[in-house]
Amino acid sequence: MLLPMVVPAVITGFIWSLPGDPASLICPPNICGGTEALARRWNLDGGAVQFFLGWLIDAAKLEFGNSWRLHQGLPVLGLLTAAIPTTLTLILLATVVVVTGGVLAAKGTLPRQADPAIRFIGLVPALVLALLGAAFIELTYGFDSFSSSGQFARLAVGAGVLGIADGAFSGAVLGTRSTFDTENQQRYVGVAILRGELPIENTLPNVAPALIGQMRARIVHLLSGSVIVEVILRIDGLGSLLWGGTLRQDFGVVLAAATLFAVVSSVLLVAQAVLETLVALHVRRSPRIQVRP
């Protein structure tokens, strides 16, 4: 859960470990109004720790200042609040694709003969699919590609790309399937069949923790992929912010965006923990028995 703190901490460590004045690293004086002003703004004088704490406190108060360079003068908070829903939608839609893959595999709807094809698709890097997606968007939506429908199409295509590229879909399908295959070799499954029960009813609670873990890892992977997809498809999400900030060396934006990514990841960790507890409770379920006199 301390992940959101780890990220800025690591970055801070990095800045102070690099040669040169942290202030001019964070934002060169000729941009940020003289080192003193800058030092005051980022409380750099107290060294790494104070800078880090100062930043955390401001962040807690949702004070991220304004963008230096990427969108000079626009409040970073505003940029973030505009970006987060977009990115979350993107990830959510992509997750739907991935989960569908998992479910289809679990239910055995996907024929195993398709595996080679699925594996192959999994090899395609996000960049390539994103480029194709961009071409598609531009051919279909053209001039209106920034209208609301165009924007949604970008999101949809982006989600599709994310969900399929870099082995997201194939990983979900093959991973889920192999998990179930291993479980189905357990003897109790065979017995369940002889008892007229469906195997999946029996195995699901037992494989759930493993599946949840896999799914969390996959969503983190999607987050990482969203950077490329958002930039190529010109989706104004966290990824675009992070990338733009990196190019323009807009430290405030990058620090905030990176931290937000970390926040999302740790939310996922929490979600995983909660789900696992729920499964454990489900497994322990049993009717209360009162002893007969």
Next chain:
Amino acid sequence: MAFKNAIRALTGLTLATLGTGATLAYFEESIPMSLNPLYAKTMADYRATELVFDRLWFHDAITNELRSRVVQKYQVAEAGRAVEVTLKTGVRWHNGQTLTSKDLCFTIKAMLDSRTPSPVAAHYREFIAACDARGPQTALIRFKRVLPNPRERLSFPILPASEFSSTAISPDLQFSARPIGTGPFNGKRGLRMVTFDAFANVHHQPKLVQMQLQEGGDPLVQTKTLINNNVQGIVVVPPPQRPDLSASDDVSMKSYDLRSWWYVSVNTNNPALSDVKVRQALNYVLNRTELRQYSIGVKPGEKNSPCEFISGPFVRSSPYYNASVPVQAAANLSKAEALLKSAGLEKLGGRWHANGEPITLRVGMLANLDHEAPDLLSQVANQLGAAGFDRLTSKISADEWDNSVMAGKADFDLVIGKWSFGLVEEVNELFSSSGRQNMFRYANAGVDAVLKEYDDAVTDTEQRDAYHKLHKILSTELPYLFLWKLDTKSAWRTEVRGNIVAPYYYFTEIDSWSVDG
């Protein structure tokens, strides 16, 4: 239709009211980094701020005479060490308040405030001493020294005092994205475009209702988009795209005089390059004709080419250009070789060595110049290689250019760049040993002396003679290898009328622009 869509698409341009004549959509080189004129860096910034702000004085785009839209009357005071300015009444800011001398003096005080880290301000700090309001519309601007013709130099944009809490103006203030000016348009910067909404005023009656600035992206796409009438103009058309556009009847090309020239600046701190003979040799190594042909595509012997060679730090049309200095159009490798030998370098295995060590030249070029002169960097590198120099090439990002190259911290031996003059054609900052734009801290007593002559000059002729001398010295001293003046072309749809393009600032005459329905 698919074609249209594709084009529209690639640009990602969204125009509600296309072709109604009310709105003018155009492509810029890049989305402006700041709409605060004090922090204008790129030409896109300058052009955008010209729509939102009024400069105190400016040159008429056609007659080139000095004009002002906000000054009622002025008079030189204190024997040329000050000027008293009376502002027009009734000029309104975009926030509804009226323009007063308080705003004028605030602007000057902000620029004088050392906590305002603005290169523009730094320039004015050189010679402006103070400003005091003499009345609601009248202010006295004091100078540090006598200025021959002060109005020439007072071309700063006026900022609204009411919008700032102190005279220390930082670039990250919201003002940079939502500026308030007295100009013809009220600008709002979005993530992917800037919209300018017309603001009628006593001194501006723009015919256009709205202007929409879009980042250009791929030049190929920009061109097709313009031809297909999905955008009405491209501010900067790279040479490779010009034939396509001039072929189209619906588009007219307009020359945009940036008064800018291209150079290869030489790191005189590099032991080898500190020797003037070596610099002269490099000047002979460069085959400008070939560079121009391969990079910009000017055929040898082409009439009225967009690209004319120069031998000094001025464009040919400038009075300061010393026509008696010849240009070095072609390479002369034998001369170069002789010079290098006489400088004590030796050629071993086809590579030049300075006291036993092979010379490796680190060549850099401002990345976004690549559109205007594609592959210039690699071509220069190739020519150096052919002449026997090892070389490393790298593109330089805009930020790095400001923070490292212009701060004199660049680890390059040769830097390819473009210099554009503002209102006044002054080069002191580039060549004076204390100059702020002197990227390699080049220092030469003779040059400094001539520059002083220019500063002390009280008449235009004196100034011209000083710069003629400078031109002559530099052509042998060669802290820069001067390449050419590449005139910039814009392209606008023919429906766009009255589109007078001002040198450098571009949109100075925007009030006269209109679009036929």
Next chain:
Amino acid sequence: MNRSWALIWAGISIGLLMLAAAIAPEHLGTIEPDRVLKSPFEVMPFGTDTRGRSLVDYATQGARVLALPALSAGVLVALFGVLGGLLRCSGSERVNAWIQWVTEIVGALPRMVVILVVALLLPREHRSLFPLAWTWALLAAPGAMDEAAAVAQRLGGSRFVEALRAHGYSASRIFLVHVVGYNLRPVVVRQGAETMMHVAFLEIALSYLALAENQPSFTHADSLKSWADLLKLGYPSLIPSLDYNSGHALVLGLLLLGLVAMSAIAIGRAARAR
């Protein structure tokens, strides 16, 4: 693809990559205005770019940008994997628990984000693919260690080692030959190969994004062309209405990416136990 074929393919592909990297020219050839954007049929073998230069140089320079960083990253990950496996066999519970924890934290970070932050903080003179590739390797390492450890677990962890000791094998022989050689090899080599592929894709992605914004590259000297340049050059041909005939560049770029992926698979297969 059976094992021996995989072995051959893996060998050839790595060999080719290295060869290409070795013969890559320092700078692109001179411009030839009279053969702009020629197809492979007009100018062998791959056609030319917008300045009439052969795309062969693009291919080799791209290989040069990738080869060593990707390879080193792959090796790094493989080594980490081996370490993970050995640790599990020499079973110190605390160490293993610690590995688990690190895996959790690192696994929770979106890699691209970390890479970009590193790219941002690296001073320009240190900007190259190596630090980014190694960062990627470090991010991939815990996963590899985990998987290798799982394999070791299936072997029986420390009990497996004890058993072999009982047979009188020397410790070094047990660990190097039996644990690593026979059992961990398939896993760690596959992990390494995948990392190589991912680093290659990472480079192309980063270079492309930088190109698209006309910025200097994060990953290589600007005198070199990355395979991303091929994609960038070929991309407009995807929109037929632009009638921009640079499709051959796109095809070449995709082909090279495909080769990288195939090779990664081949290497993985080749390392499989008999």
Next chain:
Amino acid sequence: MTALIELKDLAIRTDERMLVEGVNMVVQPGRVTALIGPSGSGKSLTARCSMGVIDVVPGLVRGELRYPELDAEKDWFAGLHGGGQQAQAKLLADTRALRGSYFTYSPQAASSALNPGRTVGRQLQLAIERRDTPPEDLSAEIGSILNDVGLGPEVASALPGSLSGGMAQRAALAIAVAPKPRLVIADEPETGLDPVLRRTVVELLVDVCKVHGAGLLLISHHEDTVARMADDVVRLSGGGE
């Protein structure tokens, strides 16, 4: 009286060899039928087939399967010969409703045969829900069944993993009788238990089935254990040809 299961001339094969051939078996209600044969003679296979579960390919070569109590005429193997896996899957689906209600299954080595992810109580509950008429007091019912197999109520909340071999076997038995089936099919209930426990478990099995009015098909290779208590005996010679 009408039989519960009637298996005629069963022959099952894999690609390699015949597994069982010419097996005939009739299981009467309320009686203990022993299915005896050496290991590998196909006892379990025969039992599974009689429950409609065929999981070898090509599988059925000959044979008829009837559940006369339900339908005197219907041959459940009809159309299965050479029908391949689809046909087997169909049979599996058609007979699912019967398994776990008409006849139930009590596995051998129960500790590994019970779902580790469900408490004994929950498994009993699910089994009881298979009855046509659910009991008005579920928890009491579970308690009594546990009691019948000699387990305390606390076992209900235990996960199979925490049970000893003997307890697991009893739990499995409880689950088998819980749906009030017409027949309990017990697959070598004595395996993995020591001789003393073995005897008690098998006796328990017989008693419990009697108490719950269910027939019992007892699969075993220990003649001595079962011969005494079996009413009918079916012998498998062992292997095909």
